[in-house]
Amino acid sequence: xxxxxxxxxxxxxxxxxxxxxxxxxxxxxxxxxxxxxxxxxxxxxxxxxxxxxxxxxxxxxxxxxxxxxxxxxxxxxxxxxxxxxxxxxxxxxxxxxxxxxxxxxxxxxxxxxxxxxxxxxxxxxxxxxxxxxxxxxxxxxxxxxxxxxxxxxxxxxxxxxxxxxxxxxxxxxxxxxxxxxxxxxxxxxxxxxxxxxxxxxxxxxxxxxxxxxxxxxxxxxxxxxxxxxxxxxxxxxxxxxxxxxxxxxxxxxxxxxxxxxxxxxxxxxxxxxxxxxxxxxxxxxxxxxxxxxxxxxxxxxxxxxxxxxxxxxxxxxxxxxxxxxxxxxxxxxxxxxxxxxxxxxxxxxxxxxxxxxxxxxxxxxxxxxxxxxxxxxxxxxxxxxxxxxxxxxxxxxxxxxxxxxxxxxxxxxxxxxxxxxxxxxxxxxxxxxxxxxxxxxxxxxxxxxxxxxxxxxxxxxxxxxxxxxxxxxxxxxxxxxxxxxxxxxxxxxxxxxxxxxxxxxxxxxxxxxxxxxxxxxxxxxxxxxxxxxxxxxxxxxxxxxxxxxxxxxxxxxxxxxxxxxxxxxxxxxxxxxxxxxxxxxxxxxxxxxxxxxxxxxxxxxxxxxxxxxxxxxxxxxxxxxxxxxxxxxxxxxxxxxxxxxxxxxxxxxxxxxxxxxxxxxxxxxxxxxxxxxxxxxxxxxxxxxxxxxxxxxxxxxxxxxxxxxxxxxxxxxxxxxxxxxxxxxxxxxxxxxxxxx
Amino acid sequence: xxxxxxxxxxxxxxxxxxxxxxxxxxxxxxxxxxxxxxxxxxxxxxxxxxxxxxxxxxxxxxxxxxxxxxxxxxxxxxxxxxxxxxxxxxxxxxxxxxxxxxxxxxxxxxxxxxxxxxxxxxxxxxxxxxxxxxxxxxxxxxxxxxxxxxxxxxxxxxxxxxxxxxxxxxxxxxxxxxxxxxxxxxxxxxxxxxxxxxxxxxxxxxxxxxxxxxxxxxxxxxxxxxx
Numbered sequence: 001x002x003x004x005x006x007x008x009x010x011x012x013x014x015x016x017x018x019x020x021x022x023x024x025x026x027x028x029x030x031x032x033x034x035x036x037x038x039x040x041x042x043x044x045x046x047x048x049x050x051x052x053x054x055x056x057x058x059x060x061x062x063x064x065x066x067x068x069x070x071x072x073x074x075x076x077x078x079x080x081x082x083x084x085x086x087x088x089x090x091x092x093x094x095x096x097x098x099x100x101x102x103x104x105x106x107x108x109x110x111x112x113x114x115x116x117x118x119x120x121x122x123x124x125x126x127x128x129x130x131x132x133x134x135x136x137x138x139x140x141x142x143x144x145x146x147x148x149x150x151x152x153x154x155x156x157x158x159x160x161x162x163x164x165x166x167x168x169x170x171x172x173x174x175x176x177x178x179x180x181x182x183x184x185x186x187x188x189x190x191x192x193x194x195x196x197x198x199x200x201x202x203x204x205x206x207x208x209x210x211x212x213x214x215x216x217x218x219x220x221x222x223x224x225x226x227x228x229x230x231x232x233x234x235x236x237x238x239x240x241x242x243x244x245x246x247x248x249x250x251x252x253x254x255x256x257x258x259x260x261x262x263x264x265x266x267x268x269x270x271x272x273x274x275x276x277x278x279x280x281x282x283x284x285x286x287x288x289x290x291x292x293x294x295x296x297x298x299x300x301x302x303x304x305x306x307x308x309x310x311x312x313x314x315x316x317x318x319x320x321x322x323x324x325x326x327x328x329x330x331x332x333x334x335x336x337x338x339x340x341x342x343x344x345x346x347x348x349x350x351x352x353x354x355x356x357x358x359x360x361x362x363x364x365x366x367x368x369x370x371x372x373x374x375x376x377x378x379x380x381x382x383x384x385x386x387x388x389x390x391x392x393x394x395x396x397x398x399x400x401x402x403x404x405x406x407x408x409x410x411x412x413x414x415x416x417x418x419x420x421x422x423x424x425x426x427x428x429x430x431x432x433x434x435x436x437x438x439x440x441x442x443x444x445x446x447x448x449x450x451x452x453x454x455x456x457x458x459x460x461x462x463x464x465x466x467x468x469x470x471x472x473x474x475x476x477x478x479x480x481x482x483x484x485x486x487x488x489x490x491x492x493x494x495x496x497x498x499x500x501x502x503x504x505x506x507x508x509x510x511x512x513x514x515x516x517x518x519x520x521x522x523x524x525x526x527x528x529x530x531x532x533x534x535x536x537x538x539x540x541x542x543x544x545x546x547x548x549x550x551x552x553x554x555x556x557x558x559x560x561x562x563x564x565x566x567x568x569x570x571x572x573x574x575x576x577x578x579x580x581x582x583x584x585x586x587x588x589x590x591x592x593x594x595x596x597x598x599x600x601x602x603x604x605x606x607x608x609x610x611x612x613x614x615x616x617x618x619x620x621x622x623x624x625x626x627x628x629x630x631x632x633x634x635x636x637x638x639x640x641x642x643x644x645x646x647x648x649x650x651x652x653x654x655x656x657x658x659x660x661x662x663x664x665x666x667x668x669x670x671x672x673x674x675x676x677x678x679x680x681x682x683x684x685x686x687x688x689x690x691x692x693x694x695x696x697x698x699x700x701x702x703x704x705x706x707x708x709x710x711x712x713x714x715x716x717x718x719x720x721x722x723x724x725x726x727x728x729x730x731x732x733x734x735x736x737x738x739x740x741x
Numbered sequence: 742x743x744x745x746x747x748x749x750x751x752x753x754x755x756x757x758x759x760x761x762x763x764x765x766x767x768x769x770x771x772x773x774x775x776x777x778x779x780x781x782x783x784x785x786x787x788x789x790x791x792x793x794x795x796x797x798x799x800x801x802x803x804x805x806x807x808x809x810x811x812x813x814x815x816x817x818x819x820x821x822x823x824x825x826x827x828x829x830x831x832x833x834x835x836x837x838x839x840x841x842x843x844x845x846x847x848x849x850x851x852x853x854x855x856x857x858x859x860x861x862x863x864x865x866x867x868x869x870x871x872x873x874x875x876x877x878x879x880x881x882x883x884x885x886x887x888x889x890x891x892x893x894x895x896x897x898x899x900x901x902x903x904x905x906x907x908x909x910x911x912x913x914x915x916x917x918x919x920x921x922x923x924x925x926x927x928x929x930x931x932x933x934x935x936x937x938x939x940x941x942x943x944x945x946x947x948x949x950x951x952x953x954x955x956x957x958x959x960x961x962x963x964x965x966x967x968x
Binding site: 003004007033034037289292293294295328329330331332450453454456457458 | 749750752753754755756757758759760761762
């Protein structure tokens, strides 16, 4: 009766997550699309309604009441995860009836805390860090998808009692990890830890970045495929080595799967694959007939979502189910084809299925990732994982020398394989930067994808190809739209105690970066590119900007120029403008122009009128070498000042070239040594922008300066309070948006 | 629904193509796959659909017919399936053991073949009749059962007088035998004959001949099987 129809229930359950209006519209759409099926099958119709309504009524919210400031909390909590011991702290998720789930960080270790414990804790609860720039990763949103809304630092665990049954399994897992760590080489252990235990923090950043660049980071997580291989190997061993009956082998596996899920950190893809395998095994024990794979997957999805409603919000859950559903529905396209075509099709279909999600989360996709998948998926699944499992077993049964030999051969081959990825480097032509697509575009893509796959399945290749072209064309829309947009945009990015501005001319006639600063860290050893990786690049990519036309560096201090190397390398500007007190850089395809007062730069409709530095003055400090210029687009003028001091301000006033402007970038993060009263009177801005770090060590902006701006009736925006600040100018009107509410 | 042949559920595996489809299938995909579609075999005679080797266009039979007759009354024959062992079994169950419902197993293939080859022609559908005696024996005319799958009105223009069963004669005897068909009406200009099987093509040509002399200008045929 329900055979082959469970996917309708799974779909209606997912639709229940949507906001009221969109949700009801889409369930109506579902009834229209499947009317023939539903009218014939009243039970299905009834269950579809039940599934939608129950999901709709119980969908959790991703918002919670916000704390204005940190609060102290002391009380009993129940521990929901296996406490994770890191080098510096102990982390776990705890729950209280009134506060919900909390992510707690404890400094002191505690031996009694276990999964399922009740603990008396004292902690300081606060909101998780939110993004302060468009396009930036938000830790707060990330934790919300896990149903966690508060974090607690400086947690003291006063006492704990009780523990759950599961905690014994976690304890076994921890001790197994410890033993492997001590007996194996580091190289082997980090891979084993990632691929068998699902903890990839040992793998170095550069490698993870390369995997992400090629869209193959799914390999670094335990995927459904790994689970499949583990089960297949176990089944074959049980049948052929242990020589048990098929029925008994299946029962062993049914008991083994939950244990394996727990050992593998119960990530959504592992849960999915594990439950699907269990379902198939149980079904095959009691039925002769084959079960429809789409049905099993749908049932597994509903069960998982019923046990944890937050799972649907999680990236790995979305990716895992999108890929698995697409591949199952493509079964006719994956049969009777050569091995090569099969891999190619699997890779292509998976990539296309997750493309909207990939762009939504990462703003780019790698168009050659199928090629990397073709190499690395077989390598990892057929070589790495089986060998790692053999190594684990060998620790128990083989002499140490043998294990050592296996260990060394593995790390030798694995290092070569990882080196191969570096050898491919990160060529620009391989990635397609689209930006974060609008939800409507994602829906349009998905509908066209359904059409394409359906035509392909019917072997209507021409129609399928047309749909394919349209479908990919959808994502050219956001790339073309800026060329039609008459708005002029200036964005002050929140880069902490440093500077970075992005200027976008109307109709995409030019994109400029003014300063690319990194915060100065107490420990000079750490090479920092955090602003570049976390703010500048995500901001540009999220807007579909993959290259910029010109970079301006006010001066060479680290907080204004720190990530210039990365900017040049990844965004390939045509021009670099700096003050004249340096040697020109010799970089391919980069015109480095040295500027001084009196010069003018024209780019499109933008006019840059340079007011300083004047090399004839006796300038000693780098700050005073800062480029000062007025950027004029249409009638809108903004004065950029770098880090100049009062001395330079006075010099500029004396030249008599300075008239009032619309926007002033307040010099030197609002320090008292700049922005004199005379300067402010002369410049007479309507708007002042201060780029300054929250709770910085220098006490910037100085209260005196803030007061001076106020008393001059200058509307002031600061990155420490407002996050990124965006000025949009169109038709003589400017509008200011602040990213933090 | 349950398969007409094996009684298993006919619900197909969910794929992109079946997702939006509420159609009840009379036969499961594993039974259906055992029939061999003739248009999926590489190369066949352009006149009668007999499977032949790559470099030929016309089969030996059709060459012989051309030599034998001044003008072939049958313009072209189209068939859906080969006469493999599985088809032989199911045909026996259908034709000789009277399992009339089995005709729906071939519905999709017949309509598909019809649409592909004759969809844009205006043809009058004429099934090959049985003699009264044979009809009483079997209870139904298998050609008529297949003809109605097409979904167009059927005209029973032909009448058959009883003779020996075809299958008990030699090839030569069949070709030389008297024409068992006649008609009492004038024939429309464009005709599509329907029969269960094309073996030598004699029956279809005899029927075509009768219709041609009754006024038909072109006679095509569609058969379930080309043996």
